[in-house]
Amino acid sequence: MAAMIDPAIGTLLAGAFALLFASAALHKARDLALFAQIVAAYGVLPGAAGLAWLVPLAEALVSAGLLLPVTRWAAAATGSGLLLLYAAAMALNLLRGRRELSCGCGGPNERRPIAAWMVWRNLFLAGTLRVVSLPWTDRPLQPVDLLTVAAGVAVTALIYMSADGLLARIAPRTLGREHLP
């Protein structure tokens, strides 16, 4: 029997990720020129900077898509793909020794160079987001579920921000392979 999740848990996860992607999109859209410059600095794909505007657009669509049952599966797949893409871009540059690139994460006023823990974080998030794509049980949501979902999204966001902030201060920044010839 395929794994299924409770709709309250599914909604909670979808809501939390929708918040994450909405925040990321807003942060990038506030200064698209700067974001394009950061994309160019990654040096992953030639000409990628010219298409940088697609990233916040995709993130906004993922955010909205996660909240609608009909688009949830596609949004979760796209969101996971974006997170894996970011992880790959960071890992590639860490292996190149380019540890000073901006991660572009952590909010508009956060200045963070890329680090290995961010790669693992993104892999974890991408995996967790896939859970949203699992079939949901057909239990109808009750009014009390709304409280569960709202409080759950808030707590998840707080835990995420705390863990993210803590890791930024204590986690090693290298993948441990940058110095190999």
Add this chain to the structure above:
Amino acid sequence: MTGVLRDQAAVVGIGATEFAKDSGRSELRLALEAIRAALEDAGLALTEVDGLCTYAMDKNPEIEVFRHLGGRALKFFTRTEYGGGAACAPLLQAALAVHAGVAEVVVCYRAMNERSQYRFGQAFVPPPLANAESANWAWTVPFGLATPAAWVAMVARRYMHEYGATSEDFGRVSVACRRHAACNPHAWFYGKPITLAEHQASRWIVEPLHLLDCCQESDGAVALVVTSAARARHLRQKPALIRAAAQGAMDDQMNMTSFYRSDITALSEMRLVAEQLYASSGLSPRDIQTAVLYDHFSPFVLPQLEVFGFCGRGEAKDFIRDGGIEIGGHLPVNTHGGQLGEAYIHGLNGVAEAVRQVRGTSVNQVAGVHNVLVTAGTGVPTSGAILASAA
């Protein structure tokens, strides 16, 4: 004919603290943090350090730094005069020591709480002694010409008069540096690019210098590790070879106030450095892919482009207007954001950026870098270097 020092020594480690306005710790601690980071970057032990080089206005005595590092035998230490003008001098000193066999692992450092403990931009107070140094300042300071901005404004105004450069041309330097800083997470002005209109609207400090023509006052430290090129080949980082390094002072040289020369905009001491660098490296301007030009004040970037031969005399404004100093231009300049955008650590952060460009790890990496020019403070006896990748 190339110099005997060419490619004999290399920068093998770089380290820095964060760049701040109030570090919250002593300058000694900042120096030690940067040195430890540089040695870790190089993969060398603290106990291997046997040389220390810094430059004037750093308040950390070499022996205190060495003692707190846990060093064992310090065989070589120098402290070059003239503040930011000496930013590249430690490279020359270290290369000389390494090549001569006087020392094997030389650390160059600069640490300052220049914003939180004292203010570099304030009016200068000469030493209260009747000596040659106070006599130098006696020609200007008692008459109100007492701040770095005011001294530089004299040169900038003359340069505008002679070559038709405008405040907007100076502003384009600031805009480029801030654009480069905007995606450098270590830069104070990370995420804060400016427009030319904002530059023009910023308040006057001393005409023709706007606020945004002036570098920051910063707290922070930077350190570099220099050793022989032969040893560098076996260390963990790609070495940045010291292809050339030079110091220079010229006729009628004064400290920031060389106003009695026949041509105060010619940067003759920097021209001397340029001549030495090109002669000893065997390189020409065409061989330089990117440069870190000392930008304590934006106007001084223009004559530096000229004395190093990237454009003709008086043509720097056109070079800059054409985007020559931008990423993708003929000579991307100050790819870390410079002292206008990253931090003012008296130029040593610029040397660190030159190393990153050679390694290929800069935030704003220029493609195909083989040789990087880095310069030191202008208006004072100065220095410069060319760092390079191995052939």
